[in-house]
Amino acid sequence: MSQPMIDVQSLTAVYGSTQALKGVNLKVEKGEIFGLLGPNGAGKTTLLAVVEGLHKPKDGMVHIGGIDVQANSTATKRQLGIQLQKTALMDDMTVAELVEVYAALYEVYLTSGQIAKLLARFDLVEKRNTLARRLSGGQQQRLALAVAIANDPQIVLLDEPTSALDPHARRAVWDIVRQLHDEGRTIVLTTHAMEEAEALCGRIAIIDRGEIVACDSPSALIANLQLNSMLKATVELPLDQVRLLPSVSNARYTGQHLEMETAKPELTLTALHELATSAGRSVRDVMLRQPNLEDVFLKLTGRALSESN
Ligand SMILES: Nc1ncnc2c1ncn2[C@@H]1O[C@H](COP(=O)(O)OP(=O)(O)OP(=O)(O)O)[C@@H](O)[C@H]1O
Numbered sequence: 001m002s003q004p005m006i007d008v009q010s011l012t013a014v015y016g017s018t019q020a021l022k023g024v025n026l027k028v029e030k031g032e033i034f035g036l037l038g039p040n041g042a043g044k045t046t047l048l049a050v051v052e053g054l055h056k057p058k059d060g061m062v063h064i065g066g067i068d069v070q071a072n073s074t075a076t077k078r079q080l081g082i083q084l085q086k087t088a089l090m091d092d093m094t095v096a097e098l099v100e101v102y103a104a105l106y107e108v109y110l111t112s113g114q115i116a117k118l119l120a121r122f123d124l125v126e127k128r129n130t131l132a133r134r135l136s137g138g139q140q141q142r143l144a145l146a147v148a149i150a151n152d153p154q155i156v157l158l159d160e161p162t163s164a165l166d167p168h169a170r171r172a173v174w175d176i177v178r179q180l181h182d183e184g185r186t187i188v189l190t191t192h193a194m195e196e197a198e199a200l201c202g203r204i205a206i207i208d209r210g211e212i213v214a215c216d217s218p219s220a221l222i223a224n225l226q227l228n229s230m231l232k233a234t235v236e237l238p239l240d241q242v243r244l245l246p247s248v249s250n251a252r253y254t255g256q257h258l259e260m261e262t263a264k265p266e267l268t269l270t271a272l273h274e275l276a277t278s279a280g281r282s283v284r285d286v287m288l289r290q291p292n293l294e295d296v297f298l299k300l301t302g303r304a305l306s307e308s309n
């Protein structure tokens with residue numbers, strides 16, 4: 001197997017007495033879109049900061065393209081494009097100036113033609129002479145992405161690239177991430193949003209309280225836990241009878257809707273119809289929901305993804 005793009009081994013990181021990372025192992029291969037999914041305080045930003053060479057780990061190793069980050073952070077940083085969770089883009093610089101300055105930090109000196117091309121990709125040409133602080137939230141996020149790839153990096157690390165964006169702006173960022181991936185770059189992004197992780201990432205590490213609790217493709221994470229599907233219907237029936245239907249492992253009412261966890265939804269649905277018919281009732285609004293990453297997270301950690309710790 002070829003060398004991983006990012007290789008994290010037994011990584012421990014602390015802030016004073018807070019253990020932010022507790023022995024993390026992770027490999028990201030060339031050309032992946034890799035997601036770090038976890039609640040507030042899980043350690044996502046810390047993990048990226050160590051990979052970026054911005055936070056010194058207490059223990060463990062990180063290699064980028066085979067090079068030790070601790071021993072040679074200048075060489076490894078050159079391969080990285082970084083979008084920090086809190087991007088403090090210097091307010092009193094224009095869009096074009098910021099892109100130029102950030103590239104120069106990596107000793108990449110862009111011509112005005114190259115700057116124009118980069119800004120065009122992110123739909124910021126008209127804003128090139130606008131001060132960064134006058135941009136909208138979505139425009140600032142796009143500028144942060146433009147800045148992240150100003151040095152034409154092989155690896156792009158994005159810390160919550162779509163937080164606080166409306167659905168339209170969020171999708172625009174997803175398109176950009178997919179384009180960067182199509183160009184052969186390796187992408188690592190963090191998110192709280194399972195639909196984002198499912199939409200973008202080939203593989204995901206679920207991180208909770210400084211530990212990786214699972215790492216696989218979204219579909220394998222869901223399949224491996226053998227979570228049941230959720231069958232929903234509108235029908236009034238006694239719950240104790242519903243719970244006895246074939247394959248039902250749990251049942252409850254939410255409002256008028258009956259929700260049943262079942263490993264064999266077709267079997268359950270047929271039996272539900274029979275039960276309803278014998279009680280003189282009809283079954284309406286039948287819906288089947290497949291288990292998703294939120295269910296995986298709940299099963300693995302005992303908490304919902306949206307809860308912080
Ligand atoms: N500069 C710091 N000083 C002290 N503690 C910190 C610092 N940065 C992070 N921590 C602590 O380290 C832990 C991990 O934080 P981190 O920022 O890596 O989480 P995160 O997964 O990125 O969370 P979020 O989703 O909120 O961005 C938390 O307990 C946090 O309080």
Ligand SMILES: [Mg+2]
Pocket residue numbers: 044045046085159
């Ligand atoms: Mg963070």
